[in-house]
Amino acid sequence: MQEIWTEKYRPERLDEVYGQQRIIERLKAYVDEKSMPHLLFAGPAGIGKTTSAIALSKEMYGDDWSANFFELNASDERGIDVIRNKIKEYARTSTSSEIGFKIIFMDEADSLTPEAQAALRRTMEKYSHNCRFILSCNYSSKIIDPIQSRCAVFRFRTLLKEDVRKWIEMIAKEEELDISDEAKELLIRVGGGDLRRITNFLQISASTTSEITEEVVRQSANIARPEDIRELVQNAVNGEFREAKKKLDRLIIEDGLSGEDIIKQIHDEIYEIPIETRKKMKIIDRIGEAEFRLVEGADEQIQLEALLADIASKS
Numbered sequence: 682m683q684e685i686w687t688e689k690y691r692p693e694r695l696d697e698v699y700g701q702q703r704i705i706e707r708l709k710a711y712v713d714e715k716s717m718p719h720l721l722f723a724g725p726a727g728i729g730k731t732t733s734a735i736a737l738s739k740e741m742y743g744d745d746w747s748a749n750f751f752e753l754n755a756s757d758e759r760g761i762d763v764i765r766n767k768i769k770e771y772a773r774t775s776t777s778s779e780i781g782f783k784i785i786f787m788d789e790a791d792s793l794t795p796e797a798q799a800a801l802r803r804t805m806e807k808y809s810h811n812c813r814f815i816l817s818c819n820y821s822s823k824i825i826d827p828i829q830s831r832c833a834v835f836r837f838r839t840l841l842k843e844d845v846r847k848w849i850e851m852i853a854k855e856e857e858l859d860i861s862d863e864a865k866e867l868l869i870r871v872g873g874g875d876l877r878r879i880t881n882f883l884q885i886s887a888s889t890t891s892e893i894t895e896e897v898v899r900q901s902a903n904i905a906r907p908e909d910i911r912e913l914v915q916n917a918v919n920g921e922f923r924e925a926k927k928k929l930d931r932l933i934i935e936d937g938l939s940g941e942d943i944i945k946q947i948h949d950e951i952y953e954i955p956i957e958t959r960k961k962m963k964i965i966d967r968i969g970e971a972e973f974r975l976v977e978g979a980d981e982q983i984q985l986e987a988l989l990a991d992i993a994s995k996s
């Protein structure tokens with residue numbers, strides 16, 4: 682079986698992490714000092730938070746790293762009691778390394794309720810003599826202030842296009858892929874700076890051919906043709922709701938596209954469609970609302986139809 686590329690190409694060392702230079706410099710200083718405070722890593726998915734936590738530990742402890750690094754996922758472990766017990770058990774054993782503390786990495790810390798976070802805060806204090814916590818989250822606003830104030834906060838940035846391009850080219854070279862410029866651009870655009878997502882699209886593309894064209898990427902990333910999305914929006918803008926709905930059904934049911942992907946593409950395409958600026962602004966505002974609802978778990982078909990109905994009725 683083929684190895685998953687996101688793991689195969691996960692950087693081992695801090696210096697190999699793409700982008701995030703300022704953060705990496707500070708993490709390297711912790712390694713040099715053999716000391717660090719509790720850390721909070723915040724930022725969108727797939728941009729190097731877990732990778733940096735692991736690379737930091739590898740550099741801090743060398744070969745012993747896995748004995749000194751304990752990973753928990755806040756959303757997997759049901760309830761703070763399970764977390765507390767696991768942390769207690771782990772923290773009880775002393776560290777064999779000269780560093781004097783072990784690292785507890787907690788992913789998706791923002792999925793804990795405020796009550797669970799309050800309990801976590803006490804746990805952090807109780808074990809801070811021999812453990813340092815690295816908390817990772819997508820939204821630091823969901824982390825209670827008392828925890829934030831006990832941590833050095835690092836805001837990971839979405840990777841710049843140039844870094845993403847270099848990443849794609851690195852993998853293409855390693856895997857001997859022939860990838861067109863258009864395919865790279867499309868990957869950069871649909872990946873939205875998320876290297877995990879981009880790497881997965883690339884691996885799926887490469888599973889059928891080593892000649893990666895725009896069309897190959899489009900199929901593996903399951904994205905609609907820009908023309909289809911443009912026609913869909915144009916229908917709605919012209920007030921032709923039934924036509925727009927028919928196209929939407931085809932994208933969701935026949936092509937199997939997800940609501941979130943369709944909405945992102947509508948957002949991209951709207952800029953290309955000739956409509957009066959004021960109208961465009963209203964539509965963009967409405968897209969924002971629908972996207973928010975989808976992320977919060979609303980029904981995608983209903984939300985997209987509501988969006989199209991709204992556009993159609995205002996035109």
Ligand SMILES: Nc1ncnc2c1ncn2[C@@H]1O[C@H](COP(=O)(O)OP(=O)(O)OP(=O)(O)O)[C@@H](O)[C@H]1O
Pocket residue numbers: 686687688690691692697698699700701724725726727728729730731732733788817818819876877880
């Ligand atoms: N900055 C980066 N440099 C190099 N590779 C990266 C970077 N960010 C992500 N990757 C690639 O994507 C994969 C996933 O990254 P990582 O686990 O660090 O994401 P994350 O920021 O922790 O995301 P999440 O919020 O979903 O946990 C890595 O294994 C690696 O292949």
Ligand SMILES: [Mg+2]
Pocket residue numbers: 730731732788817
């Ligand atoms: Mg992670």
